[in-house]
Amino acid sequence: MDVFLTLVIGGIGDGALYFLIAAGLTLIFGLLQVINFAHGGLYLWGAYMATFLYAVTHQFWLALIVGAGAGAVLGIAMERGLLGRLYHHGTNQILITMGVMLILSEFVKVPFGVNGLNAPTPSFLSHSWLVGHVVLVEYQWFTIVVGAMVYLVLHWLLRRTRLGMVIRAGVENAGLVEACGIPIRNVFTVVFALGAALAGFAGALAGPYFGSVTPGMGLDMQLTAFIIVVIGGMGSVQGALVGSLLVGVVTSFMSFYFPSLSVLVTVLVMAVVLLVRPQGLFGEARAAA
């Protein structure tokens, strides 16, 4: 029972982190029809910038903001500089974003080296408590709370604001949004920047969560987030949440009992979901615009 609880909590913690990346990935796909294979690279740079800044300044909150900012700046540069020209060119987008992913992963080694950096947890978040035989780790709970808050804010943004309404309308039929006199390209940039900022922010949280940052962490996260988005349904934030928790908890159990099968099982979950619901758990068949 104690092992069970520990694994569930760990899985939810991982899931909260996954959600921050998957949410941006799914929003970007839903609106822009771009699968951003460089999303993990934004996460990676967010992680390094925040870790570096924290090492220098010991300002944790500032590090989080800088991580999110690094993601947003890179994201805007990417969207404006590269993707804007490539909308409606599916294969080119995949190649270009994958190329950007490799460049981001390699270039991080230039200033920061190939071996990664230590990412200490700030002292005010490094407590842990023993309840029965279950260890409660403060930073894990902090991550879960932050993930839940981000979900609520996104939900509010999408359901209660005019921008959110425009985004939902654009996910369904971008052409009709333009006919309403709304410059959809600017909305694309805003959503891309938002998703990129969330990825950078997730990176900043991830350093202390895993204890270190490494050049390979972006690619790992990219794969996991992609699987989550497919499971949850491309374009659905709710789907990203459920998919993240599912993958987080399943991986948590697998890596405890059958560590070598952990990735395989995630892919299997995806395959089963796709067989039963090809559009993913929360995805909807889209109208051709």
Place this chain on the structure above:
Amino acid sequence: MKHVLELDGVHANIGQFQILQGVSFRVPEHQVTVLMGRNGAGKTTTLRTIMGYVRPRAGHIRMNGAAIGDLSTHQIARRGIAYLPEENHVFHRLTVAENLQMADRRARDGHHPERVERMMDLFGDLRRAWCRPAGSLSGGQKQMLAMASALISEQPVLLIDEPSKGLSPGYVHRLVEILQGLKGSRTVLLVEQNVWLAGQVADTFVMLDDGRTVLSGNMQELLQREDWQQQFLGVHATRGER
């Protein structure tokens, strides 16, 4: 007479296909002009080219004398053109209220300005469906919502693509009333294959065939020329078929 829209030798491609190969006509102010032609003649593509979804490869498109062929769709909409597409003309996952807010550029969240009220009066069905997703409406109700969305911003020019398609006779009569009500205050370019309906509302007609304008003139004249109707619309293209 003032002409609000002018197309002059417009050519347009979709992919590598040459779809429009010389479309020229003028749309007089505050009248209903109907764009006709058999299936695949290029009517929808003509409207999409005016709206900037398709770039003209050659020729000119002018609105009130100013070239709009290089503008993007949202800029063209802001110049004062409302577009009601043939398909997917409402946001299915948004509620009826949200659909109208999207279309009404000056609307603010929360309160319903008097323009929304006027639409509700015009389209009573919508008031009852206010909070429902548009996807749950019937085909006729969706068409009415799309019409309300096109009217709500009070744009001076309306491009409307086959609004009668699939409508029951009751809705077709509503549609005729609405279109007749627009005369004198709005400029309408209507795509319609139903000759009877076109005759009820249109002042002038433009005939497309194979991506070219082949005829244009007074609607009453077209109604009398059965030979034109047969040649360019086909015997079966009249009311009731399709």
